[in-house]
Amino acid sequence: MLLIFLYFLEMIIFWMIFGEGGQASYIMSKWSTQFIFYVLPFLLIFGIAYKIFKKRIN
Secondary structure, eight states: OHHHHHHHHHHHHHHHHHOSSHHHHHHHTSHHHHIIIIIHHHHHHHHHHHHHHHHHHO
16 A cells, blocks of 8 residues: 555656656656656565564564
8 A cells, every 4th residue: 555655656746847748758768767666666665564574573
């Protein structure tokens, strides 16, 4: 659920910064933007889950 929330939050922020249309589609096709949208939230959620499960084990 948190991953979905972060995805939509980042999407709204990018939409507010870059607008919509041709410029936004050009920016979305860059690898750095795809990294921010897909990989960064996954790493964030994975890190939070790792810390939670690590505390429960110890």
